[in-house]
Amino acid sequence: MPIDVMRARGDTPGCRHVLHLNNAGAALMPQPVLDALGHQLRLEAEMGGYEAAAAAADEIERVYDSVATLIGAHRDEVAIVENATRAWDMAFYSIAFAPGDRIVTSVAEYVSNFIPYLQMQRRVGLTIDVVPNDENGQLCVARLREMIDERVKLIAITHVPTNGGLVNPAAEVGRIARETGTLYLLDACQSVGQMPVDVVDIGCDMLSATSRKYLRGPRGVGFLYVRSAVLERLEPPLLDLRAATWTAPDRYSVRADARRFENWECNVAAKLGLGAAVDYALGWGLEAIWQRVGMLAELLRARLRELPGVDVMDLGRVRCGIVSFAVAEHEPRAIRHALAASRINVSVTERTSTLLDMDARRAAAFVRASVHYYNTTSEIERFCETLAGMIRR
Numbered sequence: 001m002p003i004d005v006m007r008a009r010g011d012t013p014g015c016r017h018v019l020h021l022n023n024a025g026a027a028l029m030p031q032p033v034l035d036a037l038g039h040q041l042r043l044e045a046e047m048g049g050y051e052a053a054a055a056a057a058d059e060i061e062r063v064y065d066s067v068a069t070l071i072g073a074h075r076d077e078v079a080i081v082e083n084a085t086r087a088w089d090m091a092f093y094s095i096a097f098a099p100g101d102r103i104v105t106s107v108a109e110y111v112s113n114f115i116p117y118l119q120m121q122r123r124v125g126l127t128i129d130v131v132p133n134d135e136n137g138q139l140c141v142a143r144l145r146e147m148i149d150e151r152v153k154l155i156a157i158t159h160v161p162t163n164g165g166l167v168n169p170a171a172e173v174g175r176i177a178r179e180t181g182t183l184y185l186l187d188a189c190q191s192v193g194q195m196p197v198d199v200v201d202i203g204c205d206m207l208s209a210t211s212r213k214y215l216r217g218p219r220g221v222g223f224l225y226v227r228s229a230v231l232e233r234l235e236p237p238l239l240d241l242r243a244a245t246w247t248a249p250d251r252y253s254v255r256a257d258a259r260r261f262e263n264w265e266c267n268v269a270a271k272l273g274l275g276a277a278v279d280y281a282l283g284w285g286l287e288a289i290w291q292r293v294g295m296l297a298e299l300l301r302a303r304l305r306e307l308p309g310v311d312v313m314d315l316g317r318v319r320c321g322i323v324s325f326a327v328a329e330h331e332p333r334a335i336r337h338a339l340a341a342s343r344i345n346v347s348v349t350e351r352t353s354t355l356l357d358m359d360a361r362r363a364a365a366f367v368r369a370s371v372h373y374y375n376t377t378s379e380i381e382r383f384c385e386t387l388a389g390m391i392r393r
């Protein structure tokens with residue numbers, strides 16, 4: 001079933017105010033998400049925060065079912081935390097790295113993943129190996145296979161980078177991880193919500209994602225998936241009264257399920273908002289979302305290529321809803337600023353967010369226009385006309 005775009009826009013108050021092409025930053029929330037947030041906040045105001053959480057206990061539990069359905073996991077394999085970075089950190093810092101271990105990662109790696117690699121390198125003396133890209137600009141699976149040996153403790157890659165349309169071959173990486181018995185952590189922050197993502201198909205052991213990007217949920221919440229078979233092996237770097245129980249003066253026991261990666265105090269309304277966002281996405285269907293996002297992004301790339309001085313920078317064989325480009329003689333920030341005056345939202349992706357990739361391409365920054373299924377072809381035409389007018393001047 002194709003997306004009913006008019007209904008999608010009707011459900012999205014933001015569509016009446018802005019031309020939003022910053023879905024990779026934070027997408028516009030639909031009404032059911034706003035309703036879930038508002039309802040819980042009102043309950044908290046009227047009956048007290050703890051009492052409101054108790055009243056919503058069943059709905060809170062259902063958020064785990066929704067996330068599990070979205071990614072093909074079991075509910076006990078899901079932890080809901082503050083954001084994708086914290087989710088990723090809880091997985092990464094749970095791994096008992098030892099001197100001489102190797103981490104194998106991607107050129108497209110995100111800053112907040114690579115800094116922990118460097119920190120762990122300083123701490124224990126491990127090696128960070130970056131898999132080169134193939135001729136399409138995606139992670140080279142053949143090279144990855146050659147790089148795996150018994151010293152590789154972790155394969156950690158980014159599915160969709162923050163700085164462009166690339167979709168790395170996550171499932172092919174997963175096959176190598178399974179065959180070689182190597183732990184595999186996938187940063188799926190930009191892919192979850194815009195395309196079908198199934199942890200069994202992909203074959204990852206751990207996966208991190210956020211609420212506010214392509215899932216269209218609220219800010220300040222995200223989730224971690226950890227495969228049940230590896231849960232027991234991973235001791236969280238931080239433990240509190242939710243993750244563990246204090247059983248005797250000198251003893252504690254860690255929870256058996258993925259909630260060992262959570263902490264007690266959280267934004268309950270945001271958690272419910274995430275659940276509503278996941279249910280809303282499932283209502284459209286991830287395949288239908290992916291079809292439309294892909295169509296709009298390709299239209300945008302085609303239109304941008306017609307503009308003088310514009311270079312579309314997206315890499316990869318499969319390209320997603322993130323469209324990054326450079327404009328000759330125009331600073332990306334100036335373009336973002338000028339577009340904002342026409343109530344068009346784009347963002348700028350800087351060198352320091354994906355340093356390996358940007359340095360390989362000798363780039364300082366790109367303009368990033370990221371489409372979602374509620375965008376329209378006429379919005380894309382208007383965006384390109386506005387941009388063309390700015391470039392001409």
Ligand SMILES: *Cc1c(COP(=O)(O)O)cnc(C)c1O
Pocket residue numbers: 083084085086110112158160161162187189190209210211222
């Ligand atoms: C945004 C982003 C993150 C971080 O997500 P937060 O929810 O901000 O912590 C991680 N990885 C990639 C590829 C991202 O684009």
